[in-house]
Amino acid sequence: MPGLLLETLRGQRADAVPMWLMRQAGRYLPEYRELRADKGGFLELVYDTDAAAEVTIQPIRRFGFDGAILFSDILIVPYAMGQQLAFLAGEGPQLTPRLAEHPLSSLVAVPERLAPIYRTVGKVKAALGPETTLLGFAGSPWTVATYMVNGEGSRDQHETRALAYRDPARFQAIIDTITQVTVEYLVGQIEAGAEAVQLFDSWSGSLAPDEFERWVIAPNTAIAVAIHERCPGVPVIGFPKGAGEKLPAYASETGVDAVGVDETIDPVWAARELPQGMPVQGNLDPLLLLAGGDALVARAEAILRAFAERPHVFNLGHGIDRRTPIEHVERLKATIRGWRG
Known part of the structure; x- marks a missing residue:
């Protein structure tokens, strides 16, 4: 029997609401910090x-x-x-060579770098019970491209946006290549045991409407279509953070099975404007989970009420903050587990 989460992502609505949290495996957990200290760097x-x-x-x-x-x-x-990747303390990820200065053709693909990820998926799948859905993921092409072009994260993605305006054909080639690799990567995760996959478009909110259509909706559509053709029945969750009023177009045009909603979106508006019956995921503010208190419970219940008439996966509007107290997560879990729509 599929777990509650998988059934919900497939469009089934139940009285109980499944939950998971973005970045739930990470630095807020003492057991993670202990293991990280033992193993060294993040990439390692x-x-x-x-x-x-x-x-x-x-x-x-x-x-x-x-x-x-x-x-x-x-x-x-x-x-x-083929880019080199390093996670530098206090500076975040660094990719070289930067595609702002070097052609895409300068990269030499190293596909074997994906194999250990597939082995991790297989190992996790073997350890989980059937009630727990295993989610794979990838970055969406636009967000991945912002790092590849700039070589690191940036506040407004200005270098990548400028390249897309200045030389759209060159940038299209970058997006197309990322899209192709992402499809293969997600199919590999699914073949290794992932039961659903999520596309993270963390920087989609920085784009103007026409650019959003070209660099977010179009490549995500290509990925969703390919996954559905090659892996029938595996749900694809699209998470275009910052999409705002463009969210309904993303949901209806890309062909994703479920859509993630960030914390800036009014869930009542989302429930009204998104395609009828489409599963939604979200959308508690991670900083409210950090703050805790009665406001946390009140907001969680408001989100549950807003999405009560459609399949809903409770989650955050983005990743859990590393400073979040464990007891706040426990209180949120108790709230969701106690809810009956």
Whole structure:
């Protein structure tokens, strides 16, 4: 029997609401911090299959969430495309060579860099019970491209946006290549045991409407179509953070099976404007989970009420803050588990 989360992502509505939290495997957990200290750097942890599987399972063991999401990073795709990747303390990820200065053709693909990720998926799948859905993921092409072009994160993605305006044909080639690799990467995760996949478009909110259509909706559509053709029955969750009023177009045009809603979106508006019957995921503010208190419970219940008439996966509007107290997560879980719509 599929778990509650998988059934919900397939469009089934139940009285109970499944939950998982973005970045649920991470630094807010003492067991993660202990393992990270033992293993060293972040990338080393991702590529240690046993350790990465353990990190993926830690929040399931502690909280019993309905979904386990693979412990990895969206920049594994450019790493497999041939960019060098390093996570520097206090500075975040660094990719070289920067595509702002070097042609895409300068990269030499290293597809074997994906194999350890598939092994992690297989190891996690073997350890989970049928009630827990295993989620794979990848970054969406626009967001991945912002890192590949700039070589690191940026506040407004100005370098990548400027390149897309200045030389759209060159940028289209970058997007197309990321799209192709992402499809293969997600299919590989599914073949290894992932039961659903999520596309993270963390920087989609920085684009003007026409650019959003070209660099977010179009490549995500291509990925969703390919996954559905090659892996029938595997739900695709699209999460275009910051999409705002463009969210309904994303939901209806891309062909994703479920849509993630960030914390800036009014859930009442989303419930009204998104395609009827489409599963939604979200959308508690991670900072409210950090703050805790009665406001946390009140907001969680308001979100549950707003989405009560459609399939709903409770989640945050983005990743859990590393400073979040464990007891706040426990209180949120109790609220969701106690809810009956």
